[in-house]
Amino acid sequence: MSPSLREAGLFAGLALLVAGIFAWLGAAYGVRMLAEAACYAIIALGLTIQWGYAGLFNVGLMGFVAIAAFTTVLVSFPVNDAFWQGDGPLMLGQAALTLAIGVAVTVLLSKSTRIGLPKGLRTALTLVAAAITYLAVQGQLDPAAALIEREAGFVGGLGLPVWLGWVAGGLVAGLLGWAMGRITLGLRADYMAIATLGIAEIVKAFLKNADWLTRGTLTVSPLPWPVPTPQELGFVASRSAYLAVTAVMIVVLYVLLERAWHSPWGRMMRAIRDNEVSAAAMGKDINRRRLEMFIVGNFIIGLGGAALITFTTIFDPSSFAPLNHTFLIWVMVILGGAGNNLGTIFGALLVYVIWIMSEPVALFLFTSAEHWGERAFGWQAPDDLYTRALQMRVFVIGLTITLVLRFAPKGLLPEKVVKYD
Amino acid sequence: MPEAGLLAILPMNEIVFFLNKVVIAGFIIGSVYALGAVGVTLIFGILRFAHFPHGDMMTAGAFAALVLMWTFPGAGAAVGLPTAFVLMPIAMAVTALFAVALDRTFYRPMRKAGVKPVVMVMTSIGVMLMMQGLLRLFAGTGTRQLYVDTDAKDIYRIPLGGRDLVITEPQLLLFATTIVAVVALHLFLTRSRMGKAMRAVSDNPDLARVSGISIDHVVRTTWLIAGALAAAGGTLLALDVTLKPDLSYNIILPVFAAAIVGGVGQPYGAIAGGLLVGFSETLAVFNWSVLLRPLRPYLPEFIEIPAKLAFVPTEYKIVVPFFILVAVLIWRPTGIFKGRVNT
């Protein structure tokens, strides 16, 4: 079967599945599912750049999603007057100033070998300066945080347009990617996985506990939308509008990525990925290129993440906790076909639809099992059977990853080998 | 005769507090990390990949102990020790065999297919998700005590100048087990034929093959040891605290950090690394202002001792092993004991 026939067939099958869901569960549900799937598709496109193009194993996905979502909240959420009228901004400003001075001093000290300081002394002084900076900033931040939480609840936002928030989210995610990439990119794959995982954990821990910044477990809602909200237009219409926005984003990204991949730059990236040694011998700065890919990928991940969280209208740091979503997206990429943008989009849609559908299916299966078990053996099911049933989905994600890697490592829509005549 | 000597001068209250919260606690969590890290470093050294499911293997071992405890609840009372501990050797054996089965089913086919190392890691993550899903499916997400009613949970208090040094029975068992495990491992690696063969494969797998050493046997032994130690670590931790499926998730990062700090592929390094990470955590989270209080009379008036002076707030404890990890990867990638960096 030729590739394009295969593509058409797979997409047709998917369309059929989606139509079936619309029929069974209604338009409002269906559009919501598609809009969320579209956001995931954007995130997956970012990941396929990192994995499919540059061969980087980013396990800290959700950290980038979280920080982009947080940035969006900060930028686009309505202004919290209580915060601006109190002492909060002043104290934060002071802390920021302390941080700036501390960092400047530390950096200067770290370069002090130029004025003749011996290396050991320089390291010691730098560490001391860093420690003092940390303690000083912490000393200022804690009372500021307590004050803000007491008086204003949290920092609030800047009240700027939503799309600006999304872009800002992408930029911050890209920035985090730059910082993380500088540290981890030279490492081999498993170390990079561990390191990215660790960073994501720290970001999440920070967002969950910094109540003054994010309201922590109290969550922030409702988040403003780029299109009229369901309250104004009704579920189907407003969600469709949202879907239209994300669909446009996907198309734009797809076009840009395809053009980049087919350009001489894309050729070089493939050369680096497929034959690193030769590429290095030709003088290509491999790590620099990989860093670029990592940052661009994270920008797109941030964009998608911001869109996703905005859609759910709630910013809840604890919801980023499970590892599930990280690997859900990974399954989308490797099942769909890493390095093939169309395949990734397909994979995202398919996997998300299955993920959403698996909840009622799992529930149905387990309640039936409970029913039959009781009738046949007098088995008394545990109370939390429902939550346990959902855990099956984690099992299925893991199983899918192992099976795909073993039997179809190139995914359903493998990367097309670019031929030059 | 008045209470003379050093004890009278030193602020014993604060010192014992420090010993309890930092030294003993550090040893405890450090030993658990060490038991996990040894398995991880052996797998790193011989199979050349990061075994992400290791935290879940530790949890699975603890659950095996739980199930055994339900089946033979009288075992502990017969000996005077917690039931789960008495049955732990069986749990270790079960987990060891499970680890071998895991390898045969999932990792060996990938090895035979000659996949890139990154794909091995991804496969191991797939296995990790499967294990997590199954564990939570069968055990729920709640917490459990790894004790039956007939078990006694002894707590030993050693009074030291006003405050008690507190060690619980499971903690003593943990120390004892760790020491026994370390000694046994040492003897195995330096005196036995298979132990030396493992070191040989870790050193130079091609030459090992050329010498006629069966890599398959060595791999199998590696999984047996890793599985058994993981079960021990998980069970003993659960005895000390509680048993919950989240155990695996919180423990994998520190265990990796410990293995990497100690030098990948170096079992003794893993033990040292585990203790290092454990102590770093307890030191970082400790409220140092407690130690500053006795100095109050000697300090000038205007210096205020804050109520809480810790490097890292308790909620951010996860940061500590991570920082250690990153620091090691940047400044001394071969770790303390000079392990392997790249394959």
Added chain:
Amino acid sequence: MPLLEMTNIHGGYGGANILNGVSIAIEADQIGVIVGPNGAGKSTTLKALFGLLKVGEGSVVFDGRPVTNMAPEKLVLEGLSYVPQEFNVFPTMSVEENLEMGAYVRRDSFRHLIDQVYGFFPPLKDKRRQPAGELSGGQRQMVAIGRALMTEPRLLLLDEPTAGLSPRYMGEIFDRIVAINKAGVGILMVEQNARQALALAHRGFVLAGGKNRFTGTGADLLADPEVAKSFLGGGADHA
């Protein structure tokens, strides 16, 4: 009947063949030497013999038994032993542990063999508890060969045993190889130092482009002006 008979071997690492019809035959207790320019397929011939790469065409018969493409673990039991050119010791293990690993397949006691190795390589005895990775190049080479001797092989395969060694160590290693051979072990070695190696060879094989070019006794090859003109002169003895 020759101890080893490799006939018309074709093979490589997956893509194109490196060996395009190599034939080697030596008797028991002989020293065979393979020389030739870089890329001729010398090391590859040894690897093909020891089952480290796939032989496509041709056959290998050892001691009358067909062993083509047999796995290294089995060949060790048949009486073959192999010393790679690089990474040929276990660096973190002591000298004595390296020798023990060499004897891994043995089920009997082998203390006498360890002593025999120390007899061949006296400097190793003092360093027997030292990690092999800390030894000098020449001593490491001794450990590498000693490890391979622990299975009491009928035929010892050596891949450039004097590569990277100082002239003094080179001479010493060659002396020991002769001593080992006199003790009853057949030797097949690849060497860059062609002149010195051929001087002690019972059989010499000059390879080029994956094929045999010249074959004869070591002395004959050294005396042959064509050989001297085209192929001799690689390595330290190049005038």
